[in-house]
């Protein structure tokens with residue numbers, strides 16, 4: 001074990017986010033300070049060791065032969081392991097498979113970054129991402145190879161094991177990232193030369209926003225016995241089928257539980273939200289939808305209403321941010337004549353109009369404190385009082401709210417009533433942003449294509465492969481709503497002949513479609529894909545062959561093309577310039593130059 005080195009740390013090292021591990025804000029703030037993040041090299045030194053050799057059917061990571069497998073196949077293997085062996089034994093097998101990978105990658109870490117333990121340690125999280133398992137966000141890492149002290153806490157985003165588990169079993173009652181946990185345990189144990197055990201304290205498959213793992217030396221854990229059983233093959237027999245099953249799968253979606261039209265998705269993130277919706281729909285509980293703008297919160301709310309016993313009653317949607325602050329109370333709770341200037345007649349508010357049904361309060365975080373107080377009263381007393389009135393009216397309305405802000409943080413800064421927050425937050429359902437559920441993009445595209453080709457009477461039924469590829473890579477800052485808008489615009493822009501939608505029809509408004517992917521270079525190494533090169537128009541190859549075979553000087557060629565354009569434009573230089581992608585002065589200059 002080499003000493004913790006260079007940067008002056010005599011007794012181990014520590015990397016921690018602001019405020020340490022206990023005060024992680026619920027929003028996705030980068031938790032490792034920029035100066036520390038800057039020290040960790042990008043994955044260039046790792047990706048350079050990954051080589052694809054399709055000619056002899058091998059993939060190499062340094063000196064290890066690797067294998068690309070389908071997550072769908074992993075899901076199937078998982079299902080069969082669980083049904084043949086029981087959950088504990090299946091978990092043990094997968095845990096040890098991950099453990100072995102972690103140990104192998106720890107060997108690589110020392111070779112790649114031999115001079116600094118801190119930087120070497122991050123090889124594990126970075127390889128785990130490069131290998132496609134999970135994106136790892138370090139929260140706090142402390143290590144002292146001398147004393148053996150270790151504490152590691154990480155957030156996992158887009159765990160492939162969550163996807164595999166959800167595909168096989170649906171939402172789980174307990175964390176499911178067994179193989180990845182084995183990897184973290186194996187990696188850190190090999191790296192530290194001491195048994196370091198990780199536990200998954202939150203898991204997306206169990207309804208959390210993301211997975212979170214904590215690693216410590218075995219003696220520092222309470223009751224590590226069961227965890228160790230998963231790691232020891234000698235104890236394998238003890239885990240066979242008749243032992244109690246600690247993981248309760250709630251089951252994948254059965255028939256009749258499929259999302260109704262309007263809600264579209266097969267991704268684990270979508271299905272997790274949908275299953276929560278199914279569970280709560282039949283009750284009268286207040287539901288709070290959380291998620292970025294455009295993720296489809298109203299669609300979820302409408303679906304909830306449709307699945308509830310109130311489905312025959314009204315569904316009243318109110319966007320609290322769209323109503324002027326001085327009118328919101330009258331709008332929600334109604335107004336009596338003469339309550340204020342302009343209140344010329346008494347009228348019921350949205351709550352009264354939602355009688356027997358559901359009211360959906362979108363962007364609830366924008367309500368002012370006075371309206372919040374009144375809303376709290378409605379939730380507590382089940383009655384409303386119109387503005388300027390004294391009579392109370394009983395209302396039987398289910399309240400469903402949505403927000404794209406962190407209401408808990410709003411309560412801390414006094415902008416949102418804490419008592420109201422607790423009333424609303426009875427059953428929060430987080431709807432993931434589209435970039436976390438990319439598997440759903442092709443389904444959503446087909447869904448919107450049908451919708452808009454019918455609405456606009458356009459014969460468009462397909463999208464080219466390259467356009468679909470780009471859609472799947474695109475970041476979608478505006479989420480599902482942005483995708484819907486892109487498809488609608490493309491349906492209108494697409495040619496009348498019924499040809500498929502192509503890139504130019506979709507990204508016509510300057511969307512930044514740089515895709516964060518790597519491609520394979522000619523020598524089998526990964527290269528930064530960056531912006532994919534523009535595709536030459538069909539038939540370009542033949543034109544170029546023709547030109548080269550005639551050995552035409554480039555200048556003559558330019559003159560010929562310019563002359564042809566001017567001729568086709570009937571001498572109109574502005575139009576000829578458009579054909580050639582030039583400005584009129586540029587064309588005029590070259591045109592004159594061409595004639596000597």
Ligand SMILES: [Zn+2]
Nearest residue numbers: 177203204211
């Ligand atoms: Zn997990």
